[in-house]
Amino acid sequence: MASIILSFVGQQDPFGKETGEGSIVTLVRDLVAQGKAIKRAVLIYTEKTATGARETREWISLELGIDSRDVELIPASWELSNDPTDLLKAAQEAKRGLDLARLHLDNGDRIEFNASSGTPAMKSAFSILQAAGYVTNGTVWQVRNPSEMREGQTRVFATDVGVLRQEFDRKVIQKQVADYNYSGALESLKSSGFNSERAIALLEYGRCRMAFDFDAAFNSLRSLVDDVPQQLLKEISALRQRSLDAIAKELYFNAMIRYHNHEFSEFLVLLTQFQECVLAILVKRKLGLDLPSSYLDTATFWEQVMSIDSGKPFAALSDAYQRKGWRLNAEGFTKRPQLIGLLSAYQDLNRMIELISFLDNYCEKRNRRIHRFEGVSEIEDGTELIAKLRRLVMMLVALPDENSFDVLNRTVYDLVSV
DSSP states (O other): OOOOEEOOOOOOOOOOEETEEEHHHHHHHHHHHOOEEEEEEEEEGGGHHHHHHHHHHHHHHHHHHHOGEEEEEOOOHHHHHHHHOOOOOOHHHHHHHHHHHEEEEEEOOEEEEESSSSSSHHHHHHHHHHHHHHHHSSSEEEEGGGGOTTTTTOOOEOOHHHHHHHHHHHHHHHOOOOOOOOOHHHHHHSSOOOOOOOHHHHHHHHHHHHHTTTHHHHHHHHGGGGSSSHHHHHHHHHTTTTHHHHHHHHHHHHHHHOOOOOOOOHHHHHHHHHHHHHHHHHIIIIIOOOOOGGGGGGHHHHHHHHGGGHHHHHHHHHHHHHHHHHOOOOSOOOHHHHHHHTTTTTTTGGGHHHHHHHHHHHHHHHHHHHHTTTTOOTTTHHHHHHHHHHHHHHHHOOOOOSSSSHHHHHHHHHHHHO
C-alpha cells in the first residue's frame, strides 16, 4: 500500500521567506515520519508558481529517492491562472488532478491531499471534493503556519468534512423517501457514508412492495422480523396470500402515492385496477363467486350467474344492456360494465355502484387517451375524485390510521437521521 500526493503549488513552495519550508515539504516529511510509502506526486501550478513547481519536484525527487518523472507537474487552466480566487475553477482543476492521480492507484493505495498550498480557493478545493464524495480513498491534510501555532497543536493534521457529506446524503435520501422513490433512495444509501443494513432492507421492502412483488418484499425483512413496525409485517402477510381486501387497500395506497407525485397516467392505471378489484370483492361477497382466472372457467361462471337468486343478477344485467341498446354476450371473461350490471340487482349496493360508476368514467377517459397516444398532465375535478375514492374504499375495507408507506418512510427517515 502506497500513497500519492496531490497538491496545488503555492508561492511558499518549496521554501519561502515567510514560512521557511512550504506546506508540501512539511507534509512530505510528516507522511514519511508516519511510515507512509510515497510513490508519486501530482502538483498543479499556475503561471506564477511554475518555477516553484519545478523546484518542488526536484526536492521531492531527492528527498524520497524517486524518479523525477514520478512527480507530475500539471499546468492549471488559463482561467484559474488568470483568476486564482475562482473557487469553481479551482475545484475543477483539483478534480482533474484527482482523475490523473487515480490512473496510478493500485489496490490499497491512498491519495494524500494537501489543502494548505495556493490561494484560499485552491486550499478549499480538496475539502469540497471530499464533501461531494469524490474522496473515498484518501485524506485531506492541513499544514499550520508555524508562526501561528498554539501550544498543543500539531503542525500537520487531517481534516474530515465527511460529516458535511453525510448531511448532503441525508437530505437527498430523505427527499427520495418522501417522494416514495425507494429505488433511488436505495442506490443513494448504498453509495453514501451511512451504514444501515436495516434501512437498506426496509427500502428494498418498499421497492418490491410498490412493484407488487410481495414475496420479495417479505424476504427482505426476514432478518428484521422483530425490529420493524408490525403493520408492515401484518400487511405483507395478507398480500402474499392474495387477499382481495388487502390488494384493494394496496391499490388505493399506491394510487394515492401516484396522485401525490402528479404521476397521473400511473394513477389512472391503478384506479382502473382498484375498480376491478372492488368489483371482484363485491361479486365474491354478494354472489359467492370468484371471477374466472382462465378462459376455461368462464362458461362455468356464467352458468352459475344465471342460477343465483333465481337469475335476479343476470336479469338486472340483461335489462341494463337493453336500456343502452347493447347486445349481451354471456360468455368469455367479464367486463366492468357486466359486473356493475350484475351487482345493480341489489339495492343495498346502490351507493357503492354509484361510486364505482363515477370512477369508471375516469377509467374510460384513460382508455381513450391511451388509444390516442395521449398523456395525462392533470386530473379533472381531482379533489372530488379523491374524496369519492376514499369513501368507496372505506365502505369496503378497514383502513389503517396511516398509509403503510408513510409508516415505512418515517422508519427509514429516523434511521438516516441519527
